[in-house]
Amino acid sequence: MDAPAVYQIALDVMGGDNAPTAILEGARAALEAHPGLFLHLVGDEARLRPLMGTMGFKGEIATRCAIVHAASVVEMDDKATCILKEKKDSSIRVAAKLVRDGRADGVVSMGHTGAAMVASKMVMGTLSGVDRPCLATILPNMLGRPTVLLDVGANIDCRPEQIAQFALMGSIYAEEVLGIRTPRVGILSVGEEEGKGSVTTKEAAQALRDMDLNFTGNAEGRDLWNGKFDVIACDGFVGNALLKSAEALAEGLIQGLKAVLTETIFTKLAALMARPGLKRFAKKLDYEEYGGAPLLGVKGISIIGHGRSNSRAVHSAIRAALVFCEHRVNDHIQEALGRQLSQAGTQESS
Amino acid sequence: MDAPAVYQIALDVMGGDNAPTAILEGARAALEAHPGLFLHLVGDEARLRPLMGTMGFKGEIATRCAIVHAASVVEMDDKATCILKEKKDSSIRVAAKLVRDGRADGVVSMGHTGAAMVASKMVMGTLSGVDRPCLATILPNMLGRPTVLLDVGANIDCRPEQIAQFALMGSIYAEEVLGIRTPRVGILSVGEEEGKGSVTTKEAAQALRDMDLNFTGNAEGRDLWNGKFDVIACDGFVGNALLKSAEALAEGLIQGLKAVLTETIFTKLAALMARPGLKRFAKKLDYEEYGGAPLLGVKGISIIGHGRSNSRAVHSAIRAALVFCEHRVNDHIQEALGRQLSQAGTQESS
Numbered sequence: 001m002d003a004p005a006v007y008q009i010a011l012d013v014m015g016g017d018n019a020p021t022a023i024l025e026g027a028r029a030a031l032e033a034h035p036g037l038f039l040h041l042v043g044d045e046a047r048l049r050p051l052m053g054t055m056g057f058k059g060e061i062a063t064r065c066a067i068v069h070a071a072s073v074v075e076m077d078d079k080a081t082c083i084l085k086e087k088k089d090s091s092i093r094v095a096a097k098l099v100r101d102g103r104a105d106g107v108v109s110m111g112h113t114g115a116a117m118v119a120s121k122m123v124m125g126t127l128s129g130v131d132r133p134c135l136a137t138i139l140p141n142m143l144g145r146p147t148v149l150l151d152v153g154a155n156i157d158c159r160p161e162q163i164a165q166f167a168l169m170g171s172i173y174a175e176e177v178l179g180i181r182t183p184r185v186g187i188l189s190v191g192e193e194e195g196k197g198s199v200t201t202k203e204a205a206q207a208l209r210d211m212d213l214n215f216t217g218n219a220e221g222r223d224l225w226n227g228k229f230d231v232i233a234c235d236g237f238v239g240n241a242l243l244k245s246a247e248a249l250a251e252g253l254i255q256g257l258k259a260v261l262t263e264t265i266f267t268k269l270a271a272l273m274a275r276p277g278l279k280r281f282a283k284k285l286d287y288e289e290y291g292g293a294p295l296l297g298v299k300g301i302s303i304i305g306h307g308r309s310n311s312r313a314v315h316s317a318i319r320a321a322l323v324f325c326e327h328r329v330n331d332h333i334q335e336a337l338g339r340q341l342s343q344a345g346t347q348e349s350s
Numbered sequence: 351m352d353a354p355a356v357y358q359i360a361l362d363v364m365g366g367d368n369a370p371t372a373i374l375e376g377a378r379a380a381l382e383a384h385p386g387l388f389l390h391l392v393g394d395e396a397r398l399r400p401l402m403g404t405m406g407f408k409g410e411i412a413t414r415c416a417i418v419h420a421a422s423v424v425e426m427d428d429k430a431t432c433i434l435k436e437k438k439d440s441s442i443r444v445a446a447k448l449v450r451d452g453r454a455d456g457v458v459s460m461g462h463t464g465a466a467m468v469a470s471k472m473v474m475g476t477l478s479g480v481d482r483p484c485l486a487t488i489l490p491n492m493l494g495r496p497t498v499l500l501d502v503g504a505n506i507d508c509r510p511e512q513i514a515q516f517a518l519m520g521s522i523y524a525e526e527v528l529g530i531r532t533p534r535v536g537i538l539s540v541g542e543e544e545g546k547g548s549v550t551t552k553e554a555a556q557a558l559r560d561m562d563l564n565f566t567g568n569a570e571g572r573d574l575w576n577g578k579f580d581v582i583a584c585d586g587f588v589g590n591a592l593l594k595s596a597e598a599l600a601e602g603l604i605q606g607l608k609a610v611l612t613e614t615i616f617t618k619l620a621a622l623m624a625r626p627g628l629k630r631f632a633k634k635l636d637y638e639e640y641g642g643a644p645l646l647g648v649k650g651i652s653i654i655g656h657g658r659s660n661s662r663a664v665h666s667a668i669r670a671a672l673v674f675c676e677h678r679v680n681d682h683i684q685e686a687l688g689r690q691l692s693q694a695g696t697q698e699s700s
Contacts, residue, residue, distance in 0.1 A: 241540065
């Protein structure tokens with residue numbers, strides 16, 4: 001089991017609506033695709049071992065994974081903070097502990113978002129210089145490219161300089177992990193003009209103008225979808241509301257269309273004829289491609305996927321964690337924050 | 351021209367992407383449908399008079415409308431406040447003045463939203479007891495029914511008691527104009543549980559619990575679309591971002607699907623076969639049915655429609671203004687605010 005793996009990821013195999021099967025399927029696909037990956041499969045050993053036997057974890061890939069036992073799971077109706085007391089032995093906390101102890105580079109979970117955030121922040125800790133870690137989501141925009149929206153729920157009441165720091169971390173993530181050169185960074189507001197916005201966003205915009213990134217001004221709600229910005233920063237209250245609204249609206253529209261297209265024999269035929277185009281369109285908007293929301297600003301890597309993730313989304317989330325490692329995103333964040341601080345120092349003393 | 355009209359509406363005929371033709375078409379349809387309507391058609395007389403001649407404003411309906419001349423129009427790139435100085439003679443300001451002077455019960459405009467809000471607030475004034483007027487939008491939810499979201503942009507930084515007042519005005523609007531009995535009122539937050547939310551929303555929720563309405567707790571972003579609430583209150587920053595995001599997302603999805611369905615002869619045939627179902631689905635989500643966003647809390651009625659409104663949306667907006675009159679929405683708002691104040695007084699003195 002001690003293969004020369006380059007990057008080690010702790011995978012919470014018990015978290016998510018389709019756990020553990022879909023998580024294990026995603027894990028196997030990731031191991032097959034990435035020869036430099038070692039996975040710690042965190043969960044109920046008695047349940048996982050036989051399952052893995054039937055699921056083809058054998059040969060070379062079996063040498064690059066190991067079960068790490070965790071006795072409990074955070075359920076969807078548990079409080080996020082349960083991992084600090086009642087559920088210290090939960091899979092997400094055990095996984096985060098592997099990172100804290102230097103045994104893994106990052107954690108990936110499709111389970112309880114709040115618990116994964118608490119585990120990452122409290123067990124792994126915050127990067128020095130980072131005021132508050134924040135959760136970034138990658139939205140597929142209408143050009144078929146990713147737009148990073150952050151914070152989407154880690155921080156509810158935010159100060160301007162915190163939102164500016166979210167933007168900085170999001171810019172580094174977009175550049176390093178998504179491969180977007182000099183990402184266009186915006187701050188969410190209620191109008192394009194510089195003077196538009198809340199007291200907080202106007203101050204955050206001012207802070208961003210002084211920062212070493214490609215700040216391109218105020219973004220509006222519509223800009224989440226038109227590809228005008230690569231990164232849009234806001235407080236976690238607004239980001240959370242926007243994300244949940246968009247998920248429900250898109251899902252409602254798609255389900256409504258599906259219902260229409262399965263109504264009669266004619267509409268079924270219609271659906272059949274339009275299928276290639278519909279598939280291509282769906283692929284353009286496919287969130288599974290991006291696989292998970294990174295919690296930026298913690299020591300180590302933390303990728304939190306949607307509870308409904310299928311095996312493909314799990315694989316994508318693991319891949320995102322690997323790219324995060326390879327591109328040393330946290331080192332870049334630390335360097336950028338260091339530059340910020342030394343700049344601020346220079347300005348103060350001048 | 352002095353027919354015994356029951357309700358008089360000042361219509362800004364010059365505002366909107368399709369002005370003046372679509373506005374006049376909507377006006378004519380409204381006059382035909384509502385015998386108790388008198389319309390002041392506010393705009394450039396030299397332009398409107400010949401147009402109306404060719405558009406069938408004759409016979410009985412010609413006795414229930416009159417042109418009121420306005421020399422200028424607020425353009426989309428004008429500042430909202432231009433109506434206070436440079437464009438005192440703009441159609442929206444002239445229309446609002448008719449309400450202030452008691453010559454009309456309300457104003458309807460598809461023009462510059464900001465200018466319409468400023469004209470309504472500054473020229474018509476605020477109802478006594480109302481802290482801040484707010485803009486409500488009516489979202490078609492997945493059950494095919496309306497959900498009222500407010501404020502969607504009139505107030506950016508809000509205090510808790512202001513958001514609570516938005517909720518109260520929205521509840522009265524939903525009951526009186528949309529015909530929803532005891533509307534279920536929620537406050538937008540980041541989780542269903544009572545403790546979730548920002549400092550402001552938690553205080554607003556507390557204020558709502560003490561108010562005489564059907565407060566049903568925290569709403570999440572997804573609840574804009576699932577029909578779980580009839581009224582959802584938030585500050586104008588969040589509401590504006592949510593509305594603009596949803597408009598762009600829905601439009602992007604629909605345009606993407608349209609592109610797919612017109613790609614080849616097969617997909618065109620498919621679209622043809624699915625058309626009745628698609629039409630029914632589109633109707634369910636049709637914003638034109640609701641026609642405009644009421645600015646609640648001003649003296650008189652102010653309905654602000656989308657710039658892109660077609661004649662049907664104009665007609666719907668005029669109809670909404672009429673129902674607003676008939677149901678004496680402003681009287682109900684005043685009464686409710688009065689009760690609020692006297693309750694607060696009783697609580698303080700007890």
